[in-house]
Amino acid sequence: MNRMQPKLHAVHHVALICSDYEKSKHFYVNILGLEILAENYRAARDSWKLDLALPNGTQVELFSFPKPPARPSQPEACGLRHLAFVVRELDVVVDWLLANHIEVESVRVDEYTHKRFTFFKDPDGLPLELYELPALPQH
Numbered sequence: 739m740n741r742m743q744p745k746l747h748a749v750h751h752v753a754l755i756c757s758d759y760e761k762s763k764h765f766y767v768n769i770l771g772l773e774i775l776a777e778n779y780r781a782a783r784d785s786w787k788l789d790l791a792l793p794n795g796t797q798v799e800l801f802s803f804p805k806p807p808a809r810p811s812q813p814e815a816c817g818l819r820h821l822a823f824v825v826r827e828l829d830v831v832v833d834w835l836l837a838n839h840i841e842v843e844s845v846r847v848d849e850y851t852h853k854r855f856t857f858f859k860d861p862d863g864l865p866l867e868l869y870e871l872p873a874l875p876q877h
Contacts, residue, residue: 751789751797752821754864759786759802761861766790769838770823772798792823809863820857820865828854828870 756762766772772790775797779786788800798821825831828845835842835858842858854870 749796751799753799753801754821754860755801755803755806756860757802757806757862759788759800762800762802763788765861766798766800769835769840811863820867822855822867822869824871825868826870826872828856828868831868832856 754762766788767774767790772792775789775791777786777788784804786800786802790798790800792798832842832845840858843856845854845856847854855867857865857867860866
């Protein structure tokens with residue numbers, strides 16, 4: 739039997755758990771500009787689920803749960819390291835974050851791709867990256 743390796747086509751969504759739903763909702767919607775697709779309260783779990791979208795269709799699912807454990811950070815734990823967002827103009831986005839009192843690391847250049855990037859954190863300390871691609875790839 740000749741089996742072909744299946745193809746993965748894209749990332750559909752990333753799921754995040756937050757400790758303060760309203761604070762994280764504000765951050766992802768009003769600061770980062772993600773579009774709300776759906777918002778549902780799940781009474782059986784005492785949990786909100788907020789479906790958000792980026793312009794290319796990639797989604798972020800934001801969950802709230804009562805008393806979630808803190809995220810391991812230093813030293814870095816095994817698992818998801820960070821979530822990276824593509825931006826066209828890194829300096830514009832960095833200025834926007836700083837104007838909204840979000841701490842942003844110094845901009846660096848990737849030694850292999852020669853692209854500019856930086857990191858910042860969401861309200862729960864999840865590392866987020868901004869990765870500059872002035873000309874977005876065509877699909």
